[in-house]
Amino acid sequence: MANGQWYPPEWPDRIRALADGTLTPVRPRRAATVMLLKDTADGIAVHMLRRRASMAFAGGAYAYPGGGVDPRDHERLVAWAGPGRAEWARRLGVTSETEAQAIVCAAVRETYEEAGVLLAGPNGNSVVSDTTGAGWEADREALVARDLSFAEFLDRRGLVLRSDLLGAWTRWITPEFEPRRYDTWFFVAALPEGQRTRNVSTEADRTLWVRPAEALAGYGRGDLLMMPPTVATLRQLDAYDKAGTALGAADDRDLTPVLAQARLENGELVLAWPGHEEFTKHLPAAHDGPNAEGPSA
Numbered sequence: 001m002a003n004g005q006w007y008p009p010e011w012p013d014r015i016r017a018l019a020d021g022t023l024t025p026v027r028p029r030r031a032a033t034v035m036l037l038k039d040t041a042d043g044i045a046v047h048m049l050r051r052r053a054s055m056a057f058a059g060g061a062y063a064y065p066g067g068g069v070d071p072r073d074h075e076r077l078v079a080w081a082g083p084g085r086a087e088w089a090r091r092l093g094v095t096s097e098t099e100a101q102a103i104v105c106a107a108v109r110e111t112y113e114e115a116g117v118l119l120a121g122p123n124g125n126s127v128v129s130d131t132t133g134a135g136w137e138a139d140r141e142a143l144v145a146r147d148l149s150f151a152e153f154l155d156r157r158g159l160v161l162r163s164d165l166l167g168a169w170t171r172w173i174t175p176e177f178e179p180r181r182y183d184t185w186f187f188v189a190a191l192p193e194g195q196r197t198r199n200v201s202t203e204a205d206r207t208l209w210v211r212p213a214e215a216l217a218g219y220g221r222g223d224l225l226m227m228p229p230t231v232a233t234l235r236q237l238d239a240y241d242k243a244g245t246a247l248g249a250a251d252d253r254d255l256t257p258v259l260a261q262a263r264l265e266n267g268e269l270v271l272a273w274p275g276h277e278e279f280t281k282h283l284p285a286a287h288d289g290p291n292a293e294g295p296s297a
Contacts, residue, residue, distance in 0.1 A: 062215070
């Protein structure tokens, strides 16, 4: 393959079905993912994980810690530091403060669940210095199992969520022809001083810190499999040499959702992500049989 673009073999048939009206799009589930950054002697590095090949969505692909919004985090206000919920609602493009809280909670929770890093502290000016130990691990596992909501976790621990340590970066919606769809807000954050990442995700078989340029080189060689949003955000992050600089740039980022479009053009099905021409795919409009193959990624 020319690069490591994640491209499931069932996509061509599903695109054709969407085009001819026999496929009804699934409603996307809200989700959040965090590009966790740290400074190195060679520039910024981003924390990535490789999703297990057995995962139904993007198996084998490199991505960032992330997951779905928990509806329970709409229901209970959490101790909060940083921009207010109303400001976050405006920034994220949602209609209510509780929706904004749930999305930000998802970002912070997933970073803790999958990387062991917690963007919260005893007060609005601090962060937890260490999240290792039996008690912390029991709580983390309860969050993963959804036996405990993130709001309950923060309340139990007497912690304040540090929304000021996050910056909203971009928003992508899974294409309409996908069987599993997510409306995902991408956030950027710097690794808090004193904390370290751990390979604790049940969904990943490998984690690494990597400079954006190195990850993109691996993608170009076909060594690192990635979805278009991951590649696009790595290209954007590669412009920054400090984690703090990238975080400071987040406020000016455009959060207009990016949604792939499939259209019939000159006898071909064309799959395109607006504003991201490098991911455009051209597919035969007619199905050539049950064993016909789609284009290589």
